[in-house]
């Protein structure tokens with residue numbers, strides 16, 4: 324990945340936040356509000372939460388606000404009437420927000436819904452802070468090709484990838500032997516498969532270390548999150564699947580590690596607070612003050628590590644296989660997982676059904692090479708339809 328210093332290093336930096344109303348979006352706004360002289364906000368977007376998006380708009384005074392859900396448009400328009408802020412709705416409006424001229428874009432929409440807007444931001448060049456891992460999972464080759472073509476600087480927000488980014492020698496990549504992604508193991512790290520069969524959505528979203536949106540919290544509980552992150556790391560750091568390993572580390576203090584050919588291992592450590600990796604991307608290539616608790620290793624006293632259990636957490640194996648298969652296999656894995664997670668959150672399927680469904684859909688659908696956004700979206704939709712039918716057949 325090319326690291327170039329774009330004009331974007333200007334102050335104040337103009338920023339766009341895609342997914343402003345989410346967990347990452349709200350943390351980003353928290354940091355921007357603490358440093359008002361350093362940022363001007365060009366655009367913010369939300370999915371359907373018009374009330375929060377309007378509140379954020381009145382606080383940040385962006386030029387443009389877009390909401391994906393057209394039904395939420397009247398409420399948003401009404402709340403911002405007389406403010407002078409331009410308001411729009413629909414999937415096209417989210418892409419329009421991404422296309423607006425800003426130096427820095429936070430891509431923090433959840434799921435494959437973030438793909439087209441993130442790609443639109445990448446195509447403009449500039450800095451793209453990437454939280455939306457699903458866009459790299461479902462269209463990694465396409466996305467990285469566009470990054471290279473546009474000269475965009477893609478800065479990972481995901482804490483593991485942000486950690487690797489901070490210790491990865493981009494100038495001498497052949498010195499890197501292995502990437503080691505740490506995983507907390509989620510709330511069910513010690514549960515048997517039998518016990519997992521009975522867990523509720525409320526138990527599954529309660530992550531022991533991180534406070535995140537519902538979808539990624541469920542992914543952490545199944546460990547599909549780590550599987551998605553494996554694919555994300557493969558694309559971000561051009562690293563083959565067999566040279567990326569996963570290490571369970573329940574305290575989430577070491578955010579990830581890079582092993583070099585000479586045996587050196589470099590890691591980045593910090594509190595499990597997303598404001599640190601977000602701030603890294605917001606201030607990049609400088610650093611900014613962040614009011615997170617300082618890490619006190621003496622107080623922590625010990626850090627633990629373990630090998631992941633792919634029998635209890637088959638998602639890790641499924642993601643590796645999809646990455647090896649290539650083409651649309653990761654696209655299908657991601658889409659089936661999104662449908663399964665939504666089905667679990669809606670109480671339609673059980674916890675273990677999530678990975679069973681993903682396994683079934685990836686095995687059922689044929690995988691092929693893709694070279695355009697339309698082809699990726701077609702594979703994504705096909706997998707969603709099949710996954711939906713599968714859930715319907717089990718629940719009716």
Ligand code: NDP
Nearest residue numbers: 342344345346347370371372391432433436454455535536
């Ligand atoms: P949230 O669910 O909290 O927020 C998602 C955001 O996307 C919200 O702004 C939501 O709007 C918006 N959104 C939902 N659907 C659509 C849509 N169809 N079109 C446009 N916008 C939409 O998620 P998180 O903030 O937790 O996660 C965001 C991304 O960051 C994910 O890809 C996740 O994997 C990644 N990530 C998150 C971390 C975290 O700590 N939360 C850590 C590492 C990565 P609305 O609120 O209106 O529904």
Ligand code: MG
Nearest residue numbers: 481482483552
């Ligand atoms: Mg992560």
